[in-house]
Amino acid sequence: MTIAKIECWVFRAPIERPVAAAVGTMTNRPAVFVRVSATDGAWGWGEVFCNFPTVGAEHRARIMREIVAPLAEGTPSDRPADTWRQLTQRVRRMALQAGEPGPLAQVIAALDQALWDMQARRAGLPLWRLLADTPQADNRVRLYASGLGPEQVAETALAKQAEGYTAFKFKVGFQPDKDIADFEAIRAALGPRAQIMIDANQAWEPENAMRRIAALERYEPYWIEEPLAADEPLDTWRQLAESTPIPLAAGENIRDHANFDAAIQNGHLRFVQPDVAKWGGISGCVAVARRAEQAGLVFCPHWLGGGIGLAASMHLRAALGPAGLVEVDANPNPLREQVCPLTNLNDGWLHLPDTPGIGVEPDLAALARYLVAVA
Template identity: 55%
Template sequence: MTDDAPLILARLEAHVLRVPIVVPVRTSFGTMTSRPAVVVRVMDADGVTGWGEVWCNFPSCGAEHRARLVEGWAAEILTGRPFADPADAYRELTARARLLAIQAGEPGPFAQVVAGIDIALWDLTARRAGEPLWRMLGGASPRVPVYASGLNPDRPQDLAAERQAEGYRAFKLKVGFGRERDLENLRALRATLGEDAALMADANQAWEPQEAAEMAAAMAPFRPVWLEEPVAADRPLSDWVALARRCPTPLAAGENLRGEEAFRDAIGSGAFGVVQPDLCKWGGFTGCLPVARAVLAAGLTYCPHYLGGGIGLVASAHLLAAAGGPGLLEVDANPNPLRDALAAPVPAPRDGHLVLPDAPGLGVEPDLPALARLCGSDG
């Protein structure tokens, strides 16, 4: 295959991984008692591989369903057929999924599968080019700022202090667990981390607009950088605009938006200071990089949303490096063996930043037999 040759896949496969965890990950709408991942591997006729990841956190049985969509639906469309590039394959899958997703009532799972495959195709393409993906996509620097995310409501200051000692300088608390508890947790974080630490709050759609406005005012003394998804993501944009006018803190959202039109409307609404597409839930690189650039062109902050395994984390870092801007990479503060194993070696932050390696593609080489053993199976 030459540089201008078509992209032809010989193989497309999905692997479901799941490991139990001691401390559940808690949000206002649900709890994760294990950490799942759906890993996508693509291979061309020359044996060059690419790796991707499909979002699968909820429901707990969702990983297996999404893996079957990869192998039972997408593989038939993609394997053996020439495509000009990953974006060409993305457009074909998206078009094929449109009516089927409506019929099945599952636009989310289909979008997630397309996103994970897109990540893998871009990884393969960059490996063939011998370049790190962030550079191939137009990035200027491999250095990206990070923040520690997913701080649970039970003594979050303890975990935050550990991550601060590791080099993190920004932290995001899960809220939506009751007014007093949320405020006390913010108070404890500020006291533990100091006045210079950046704090953010994520309500995971917990409140109605009135309560959201009241909580935003109550949290203001702790100077959160943003308030994430205080209300349901599918509320009319007019509700978000009205809430933004009442909130002293910039609003953030995007992980539950899907499609170019939805992001275009959100960017143009004036409701959001921070826009957070999740490349494993929708869009992959093909969809999310143009969104990130549109966010920055509008004078807003682009921050990739991510909470999953290691391939998606590294892909999010490459996307942020390619887009540029002042945004932060979301790194789950909670232990996750699949993040560590799939992204090995995970770059350690220094003074609030990590530096991506110069290896081709995403720079990850998952060991599937070892991962199967980690998950308690023989593969």
């Protein structure tokens, strides 16, 4: 049961309105879907993070084809965590030499997702059940509508509320007056008890973050995500956390177990948000999630891509029980909607299907209009 073949499809779906955040803007929705096949006929799907930079999707597909796939083919397909560790170690020096530890980690993360999907399909189980090691685990996940703004924040929130969402996250990190006006509008639209989070996307410098957060405290955000750059010193993060009653959230831009452990032990986070397509895949992120929850923190997987990674993220959260929330991008994206449609959302909760694996099988023929490359 070794890895026989690794295939990549690069998609770009046009959108009418760019998706903007403090860190950058997407003028289309990219995705890199990865299918791993094994010698016993089993297969599984993964997804690579590729939102940024604008050439990221094609670049990561070539990394998979020319660097990672030749290393992975012929290796065991039934021990995902071992394969992830071995591949990570094998490309370590190349990542340092090229200055690209992130892209290489993202490609390996997608391969790891696919191997876990494959394992669950072999077992005839949904992935959450294969991963579950707690009696609290079940097929329920609570979703929140993410990526609201920077325009029409209140209108988008109300539309998502009508779809069944009960928690919402919108973008800040723009001009102070706009951040305040957006929060006033969304709070007025949703009411005083609505669960509203804010995401600064690393926008603020340490010297002004306290002031920017203080101006938003009266609106009672449930958390503030990435108010600082992910690589700011831990002491700086802790000082910021101690300066505000608003809980801090981060994790999508943390890489490596040591860095996650340091962040968990530092005490500045209440919500830990690893991303299965940015680092670690299922193997790395489930380990981080378990350590975070053992430390009394809440695991809320980050996701802002296509439907494969969303499905994997939901299964990962379900495996640890019904606490926490799973991020669902509120912006239009056919590469998410056509691959992992979300139906029967009830009071913010979704029941995952009993389908083996992550429960999705991309219809490549239906997605062909968005295809830009095959690797």
